[in-house]
Amino acid sequence: MFAGVEGWSVGDRVLYHGDMLRPHGGLAEFAIHRASTLIAHPPVAGILAAATPCAGWTAWRALHDNLRLGREHSFFVAGGSGGVGSFAIQIASGLGLRQIIATCSAKNHAYVRSLGATSAIDCRSGDVAARVREVTHGEKARSALAQQFL
Template structure:
């Protein structure tokens, strides 16, 4: 089979298309013929040598795919050979074939094509577990989605709205602002032109956001705490502005607020299976009826994986970029 692996890790590594032996499913696993692979910012880190795959995962990037099951290991009753699925991987999605735990697959939802379905598993699982499991978002609460035009952000905006929240999101430039608003956000702030904290306060009657879902990291920490409402919860899921920031503990204490962080890839198999099961029960009906839909910026050939990552690196992608073998 063909796969895309990291050819160099001197600075920003380059990706190379190789031919390698196909994987075989172990107990509890299925082999998927990949229709498309989702491209994520974590893949940028892996290419640069800063985010190695977990033990046992293939060396090439790729944490989500869509495709057709062509073989199953011992003990797998579902999905079956021939089923079309999306899957959450530890790695190895940039390939024509991928092995995945059966418990980390979902059926392709009604109304979504097989290729575009690859834009869903990582984004939906990340948005769900952080908004619901970690932040305990409740209906009518106010949520700020930092980076509403990103792969996770574009899904988080839709999901939070479907859960009954009042959604404020950020985006860069008038065109992106309009497109995020079309996804269902109540208020969209142009972070290039406006004071985000002031805009959040204006949009929430001075209260602030009950939940902030953040992709900025250290560089956004101070403003995110300022944007929180009393009792607010800040969940950091990205580090686009760095790993370190300064936190005013007195401001945090005065608001009785919580700051936490989350990674999906490093969670145990049992935790991932539980998240996937919850997504199937609660979010897949929202996808089927159109309240949540995949947002795809581009579909590129597998050989153009470097170009696909470049779209993310330069901030040009709106939603997800997909690689198609």
């Protein structure tokens, strides 16, 4: 542990995403990594945690670390049928959010609903923002990937 590192203690179990632009590989007993990009190892088996990068962590960071969503929030995810989006829906569902609104192709609506989306909007037709406002009855929905409010 280097001086100046905050929020972590020696012995913490962590997950990290290797920087593909740096020469050091990940298949090693020790690795040096920027503390600010570490993620606490969730309370699941290591083999399960290892299956989540990098789409799962991207979604987790957006929902848990940045948006700090509560059950009362409506949540909008663009590209809900994709790698990051499908994790985002499942995390939002696990958090018990009131409304989970996802965009994707019409052919994937059943899929995003099966993951926990409460509404599916066709991203290729119509006014998506207007449809979201319709679903939320004009309330703002928090957005994971754009990091802004619709």
